[in-house]
Amino acid sequence: MSEGRRFRDVLGNFPTSVVAITTTDAEERPHGMIVGTFTSVSLDPPLVSFLADRSSTTLGTIRAAGRFCANALAGDQERLSRRIATSPAGERIAGTTWHPSPLGSPVLDGIVAWVDCAVERFVEIGDHLLVVGRVHDLRVESLKTPLLFFRGGYGDYLSSAALLLDRLVGWDEIGR
Template identity: 35%
Template sequence: MTAAVSPPDAKAFRAALGRFATGVTLVTTRAADGQPIGLTVSSFNSVSLTPPLVLWSLSLGSSSQPYFDTAVDYAINVLAADQIELARLFATRPLASRFDGVEWTAGVNGAPVVAGCAAVFECRANARHLAGDHTIHIGEVLRCEHREVPPLVFHAGGFDLTPK
């Protein structure tokens, strides 16, 4: 006989998840009119080496959700430790002005590649899966690059500013 177990409340669940340190990314794409779209995302992981696949997830309530629901191409920009202000900007500024003053170039398929990042994965949408209150996006990596700099890390509800 198995004992009945209640799921954790949202506050306890979030606190436990906060014990797992993660990198910080900007996921970027272009709207149909060419406008750059992006947001701060910490839910990023590798999936497969062959073919090269990565995943990230996006809240169904995000203002960016409609753009990524239809995006064919996007870039996952892994922020460097000195890019904390970009993480904050893309998490808090209104969607239409997030790229104001941000240096970027168009990647292989047009998705914005942000300057100075620790790594960039340029992806083509491979699959989307609805899971709870998020969509899990799986992307096939078309091109990637990296620099030998420390990444920005998020842990326990804040940025880890410990010198590396």
Template identity: 45%
Template sequence: MIQQVSEIDGGDFRHVLGHFPTGVVAITSTCPDGRPAGLVIGSFTSVSLDPPLVGFFPQKTSTSWPRIRDAGAFCINILGHDQEDLGRRFAVSGGDKFADLEWRRTPSGHPVLPRVPAWIDCVLAREDDAGDHWMVLAKVTALSADPGRGGPLVFYKGGYAKLAES
């Protein structure tokens, strides 16, 4: 059924777009005050090979994104299919998301979460208004992947999901 209306209902929008899976990443940074900050993003994409650029969309209501933005650089941690716990930890607003969590640093000093299949170190290139989100473009400065870690954590139809191995 095709729905054509002048106003799109938010619930309908979320339901229909939920039919498209998105990868789950945690954006982490060492902030100017020296403390780590992080948040989960479900709308992340590669943008360009030359120069290497990626993009993502943090909510404007996020309390973590302004701290990360002020740092000007961050790490994108691609969460693995078995890391729903990390996804939930970094999706919570406020609190110390790094409490009792062992992590290491990228070459530029940002947190790499434990056992992630891949990480991407970035510097902020630009941020633009995108409705109730910010549209962030970032330049990749370093990256690494562990091919033995398995597939990514995905979000599909309102919940975490796992890709079938081929």
């Protein structure tokens, strides 16, 4: 087994969220890509980040737009995730219902939450670029369970303890 394959196999045991990073081009056409590396970076100032392969065509569109929206996909959006991950660049979000975020990037219908960002910086790391965004706005859209990627496959997460806690602190009222 090659070291690269071993690396991927072991890291596949770390579950990741499935996030659609979206933006629009100069003609306001939607573009997107799927990442499993979305994370918060800083509370003050509010910053988030994700990693993108340098060859990503969507990365060039994000550079030109200077903004992006991170959409946390829901457990029932595996088909959308696969389409965004495998379709040609201009067709990834075609036919998907969305509305513009405050900065103008697509907020996809049916997601768990979104974070709207202006690009703060790009950092070259290996064969990827770390994209850091300054949070402009964010919102929880639904109480659906999130879509996760684990050991090469999709799934969702539901914790009965989390549901009980949500009820106790009133989080189950969001989105109603």
